[in-house]
Amino acid sequence: MTTTINRVAVLGSGVMGAAIAAHLAGVGLEVELLDMVPSSLTEAEKAKGLTLSDPEVRLRIVRTGLERALKARPAAFYTQRAADRIRIGNFEDHLDRIADCQWIIEVIVENLEAKRALLKHVEAYRRPGTVVSSNTSGVSITKMAEGRSEEFQAHFLGTHFFNPPRYMKLLEIIPTAKTRPDVVEDMCQFATRVLGKGVVVAKDTPNFIANRIGTYGLLATVQAMLEDGYTVEDVDAVFGPAMGRPKSAVFRTLDLVGIDTFVHVAHNVRDSVSTPEEKAAFEVPPFILEMVKRGWIGEKAGQGIYKRVKSEAGREILTLDPSTMEYRPRKKAEYPSLTQAKYATSLGDKIRALLFGKDRASALAWKVTKKTLLYTASKIPEIADDILAVDRAMKWGFNWELGPFELWDLIGVREAVERMRAEGEAIPPLVEDLLAQGLDSWYHKEPGQVGRFMPDKEVRYTEEPKEWIHLPRLREEGKVVMENSGAALYDLGDGVACLEFRSPHNAIGPDVVEMMFKAAEEVSKNWRGLVIGNQAKNFSVGANLFLILMGVQEEEWDEVEMAVSQFQQANMRLKYLDKPVVAAPFAMTLGGGAEVCFAASRVQASAETYMGLVETGVGVIPGGGGTKELLLRAIEGVPEKSGVDLQPLVNRTFETIAMAKVSTSAAEAKEMGFLRAGDGISVNPDTLLYDAKRKVLQLAENGYRPPVRRKIPVVGEPGYAVMAVGAYTLRMGGYISEHDEKIAKKLAWVLAGGSVPAGTLVSEQYLLDLEREAFLSLAGEPKTQERMAYMLKHNKPLRN
Numbered sequence: 001m002t003t004t005i006n007r008v009a010v011l012g013s014g015v016m017g018a019a020i021a022a023h024l025a026g027v028g029l030e031v032e033l034l035d036m037v038p039s040s041l042t043e044a045e046k047a048k049g050l051t052l053s054d055p056e057v058r059l060r061i062v063r064t065g066l067e068r069a070l071k072a073r074p075a076a077f078y079t080q081r082a083a084d085r086i087r088i089g090n091f092e093d094h095l096d097r098i099a100d101c102q103w104i105i106e107v108i109v110e111n112l113e114a115k116r117a118l119l120k121h122v123e124a125y126r127r128p129g130t131v132v133s134s135n136t137s138g139v140s141i142t143k144m145a146e147g148r149s150e151e152f153q154a155h156f157l158g159t160h161f162f163n164p165p166r167y168m169k170l171l172e173i174i175p176t177a178k179t180r181p182d183v184v185e186d187m188c189q190f191a192t193r194v195l196g197k198g199v200v201v202a203k204d205t206p207n208f209i210a211n212r213i214g215t216y217g218l219l220a221t222v223q224a225m226l227e228d229g230y231t232v233e234d235v236d237a238v239f240g241p242a243m244g245r246p247k248s249a250v251f252r253t254l255d256l257v258g259i260d261t262f263v264h265v266a267h268n269v270r271d272s273v274s275t276p277e278e279k280a281a282f283e284v285p286p287f288i289l290e291m292v293k294r295g296w297i298g299e300k301a302g303q304g305i306y307k308r309v310k311s312e313a314g315r316e317i318l319t320l321d322p323s324t325m326e327y328r329p330r331k332k333a334e335y336p337s338l339t340q341a342k343y344a345t346s347l348g349d350k351i352r353a354l355l356f357g358k359d360r361a362s363a364l365a366w367k368v369t370k371k372t373l374l375y376t377a378s379k380i381p382e383i384a385d386d387i388l389a390v391d392r393a394m395k396w397g398f399n400w401e402l403g404p405f406e407l408w409d410l411i412g413v414r415e416a417v418e419r420m421r422a423e424g425e426a427i428p429p430l431v432e433d434l435l436a437q438g439l440d441s442w443y444h445k446e447p448g449q450v451g452r453f454m455p456d457k458e459v460r461y462t463e464e465p466k467e468w469i470h471l472p473r474l475r476e477e478g479k480v481v482m483e484n485s486g487a488a489l490y491d492l493g494d495g496v497a498c499l500e501f502r503s504p505h506n507a508i509g510p511d512v513v514e515m516m517f518k519a520a521e522e523v524s525k526n527w528r529g530l531v532i533g534n535q536a537k538n539f540s541v542g543a544n545l546f547l548i549l550m551g552v553q554e555e556e557w558d559e560v561e562m563a564v565s566q567f568q569q570a571n572m573r574l575k576y577l578d579k580p581v582v583a584a585p586f587a588m589t590l591g592g593g594a595e596v597c598f599a600a601s602r603v604q605a606s607a608e609t610y611m612g613l614v615e616t617g618v619g620v621i622p623g624g625g626g627t628k629e630l631l632l633r634a635i636e637g638v639p640e641k642s643g644v645d646l647q648p649l650v651n652r653t654f655e656t657i658a659m660a661k662v663s664t665s666a667a668e669a670k671e672m673g674f675l676r677a678g679d680g681i682s683v684n685p686d687t688l689l690y691d692a693k694r695k696v697l698q699l700a701e702n703g704y705r706p707p708v709r710r711k712i713p714v715v716g717e718p719g720y721a722v723m724a725v726g727a728y729t730l731r732m733g734g735y736i737s738e739h740d741e742k743i744a745k746k747l748a749w750v751l752a753g754g755s756v757p758a759g760t761l762v763s764e765q766y767l768l769d770l771e772r773e774a775f776l777s778l779a780g781e782p783k784t785q786e787r788m789a790y791m792l793k794h795n796k797p798l799r800n
Contacts, residue, residue, distance in 0.1 A: 007102060010031055014109075020105060023195070102130060145178070171197035211397075387405045391406050482519075489522065493693075496528055529696035531693055568772065583603045613660065630653050650751055
C-alpha cells in the first residue's frame with residue numbers, strides 16, 4: 001500500500017458502526033468512534049441535574065453504541081480488551097480527530113442527504129490523501145460525493161461490510177468513476193490482508209452485487225411459494241444444505257437479517273431500477289409488509305416467520321402461515337428428491353437430485369434456480385465486470401457453497417439452456433455469447449489460475465494469490481506423500497509437509513494417530529518441518545467418541561488404554577520432533593484437537609478459533625496430554641526454586657478444564673492459556689496454511705531445536721485438597737452434580753501430581769500416566785457412558 005492505515009475514524013455508532021469499530025480494533029487498529037450529540041435529556045439525566053452541555057450527556061449515544069457492541073452475541077470483539085483501542089467522541093466536539101486518521105468510514109442512517117451533510121463536515125477536517133468511505137447497503141456512492149472537491153472524490157468509495165462484520169467474510173468495495181484506481185487497489189489489499197475480508201469490486205448500482213442477487217432470489221422463492229402452494233417448511237427444506245445453502249435456508253435467514261431490513265433493501269432496488277419487469281420482481285408480497293406493520297420483524301422482535309413459544313412439551317417453534325397470518329406447529333417437508341439429496345455423498349449429487357427429480361420439491365428448486373440464474377446472467381456487466389466477483393459475493397456474503405455461475409457449470413450450461421428454452425425463457429446475451437464461442441462452461445481450470453468467460457467474449461486467466469493454499473488442488477496435482485482413511489500428508493513445497501485430518505468431523509481415532517507417527521518419522525528424515533492443518537468445517541472436534549464408548553461398553557479395556565496411550569505418545573513425538581511443527585487450528589478445535597495443537601512447536605491460529613478442553617462434558621478428563629500441557633502453560637513463566645505459590649495458577653487451570661471453557665476467538669485463547677504469547681493469529685482464513693508454512697520456514701531457518709525435557713513442580717496432596725474442597729463446596733451449593741464432583745476430583749488429582757508432597761518434581765510421563773488412569777477410571781462409570789451416548793445422539797452435553 002502507498003499509505004499505511006493505523007488509525008481509523010468510524011462515524012456512527014449504531015449496530016453496524018459499533019460492530020465495524022469492534023472488528024477494526026480487534027485486528028489491531030486504533031479507532032475513533034464518533035456519533036451525534038443528543039438533542040434532549042433522558043429522565044435519568046434530568047434526575048442527576050445534568051444539562052445538554054455535560055460531557056456525560058454529549059457522549060451518551062456513542063457510549064451506548066459501544067456498550068451494545070461489548071454485550072453483543074455473537075461477540076463483536078475478538079476479546080473485550082480490544083475495546084481499549086477505541087476512543088469515543090461526538091461530531092460536534094471531536095470531529096477534528098479525523099485529521100489524524102488514514103481512513104474515515106461513514107456509517108450513519110441510510111439517507112442520502114444525511115450522508116452528504118456529514119461528508120461536507122468531514123471534508124473540512126480531513127487531510128488530503130485520506131481515504132473516505134461509506135458503509136451503505138445501497139445508497140448511491142456517486143451521488144453521495146457530489147459537491148465535494150476533486151481530491152476528496154478521488155479518495156472516496158463505498159465499503160459495504162456484511163453483518164456481523166467480524167464473522168461475515170464479504171466486503172464489497174464500490175468505486176465511483178472519479179475514484180483513483182490505486183486507491184481502490186490499496187483498499188482491496190488492506191481489507192484482504194489486515195481485515196481478513198474476501199473483497200469484491202462492485203459497480204455503483206442499486207444494492208451492489210450480493211444484496212441485488214440475494215434479494216431477487218429470495219423474492220422469487222417467496223413468489224413461487226405463494227403461486228404454487230408450498231409451505232414455509234417446503235421452501236426451507238429445499239433451499240438449505242440440499243442446495244448448498246446455509247441451514248438457516250430462506251426464512252430463518254430472513255428472521256435473522258430482520259424483515260424490516262429486507263423490505264428496505266428490496267424497495268431500494270425497486271425504486272432505483274427502470275423497467276416495469278424488474279420493478280415487479282422487487283415488489284414485496286403483502287403478507288411480509290403486514291408483518292412489518294405488526295412488528296413481527298424477526299429474531300430481534302421475538303417473532304417473524306418463526307416464533308418460539310413454551311408448550312407442555314417444552315419450547316416449541318411455530319411457523320407463520322402467510323394465508324391466515326396465524327402461527328401453527330411446524331410441518332416436516334417430505335419429498336423423494338429431498339430424501340435422495342440427503343443421502344447423496346457429494347454436493348453435486350445433492351443438487352442434481354433436487355433439480356432433476358420428478359416431485360414438487362424438484363419443481364420448486366428448478367423454478368427458483370432457473371429464475372435466479374437467468375437474472376444473474378442478465379445483470380453482467382451492469383453490476384460487475386467479472387462473474388468471479390458475483391460468485392464470490394454470493395458465497396462470502398450469503399454463505400452459498402456455490403455461486404450462480406459455478407452452479408450453472410455444475411448442472412451443465414447447454415443442458416440447462418435447452419430446458420429453459422423449451423420452457424419459453426429468454427436467454428441473456430452473455431449466455432448466448434458463451435455458447436456461440438463453443439464453450440460449455442463459465443470456468444476453465446489451469447494450475448494456480450482462475451479462467452472464466454468475460455463480457456468481452458474472451459476467457460481470461462488470473463493467478464490466484466500465492467497465499468491461498470488449497471489442499472484439494474494439491475491432491476489433484478499429485479502432492480499427496482502418504483495417506484490412510486483418516487489423514488494424509490501433503491507436500492506444501494519448500495520442504496514443508498502438511499498433515500491433514502480428514503475423518504468424519506476430523507475426529508481423532510486410530511487411523512489419525514497412526515498417521516501422526518508416520519508423519520513425524522517422514523518429516524524427521526526428509527523435510528524441513530510440518531504444518532498440521534486442514535480445510536474442513538472445523539479443525540477437529542476431538543477424539544472419536546463413538547469408538548471410545550463402544551470399547552468401554554464391550555469392556556475392551558486393553559484396547560481403550562492402548563488407544564489413549566498411543567495418542568499421548570503421538571503428541572509427545574510431535575512435541576519433541578527435531579523439526580519444527582506448526583498447528584493451524586480454526587473454528588472448533590476441541591478436546592483432542594486442542595491437544596494436538598498443544599504438542600506443536602508453535603500455533604498459527606485463525607482469528608475465529610474456538611479452542612477448549614471439553615472432556616468433562618462427556619464425563620472424563622483430557623487424556624491425550626491436554627491436562628498436563630495446560631498445567632505446563634500455567635506455570636512455565638515461574639522461575640525454578642523461586643518460592644512462588646503455584647496454587648493459584650493450578651486452580652485457574654483446574655477451573656478452565658473442569659468447566660469445559662472454550663475460547664470465542666484465538667485472541668481469547670491466548671488470554672485463557674490455550675495459546676502462548678509467541679503463537680500467531682491469521683485474520684484471513686484463506687492464508688492460514690500459508691502463514692503456518694511461513695512460520696515453519698522461519699523456525700527452520702533460525703536453527704530450530706526441540707524443547708528440553710524438564711521436571712515439573714506440582715502442588716501435591718495439599719494442593720489436591722484445596723481443589724477437592726472447592727468441588728465439594730460447589731456440589732453442596734447445588735451448582736454441580738455428584739458425578740461432576742467425582743470428575744473434578746479426578747482432574748484435581750492429576751493436576752496436583754497425585755499422592756506426593758507439595759513441590760515434588762515429576763516427569764511429563766508421570767503426569768501422562770495419571771491422566772490416562774483417570775480417563776480410564778471415569779470412562780468405566782455408568783454415568784459417564786450415559787453422557788457419551790447422549791452427546792453422540794443429541795450433540796449436546798448431559799448433566800447427570
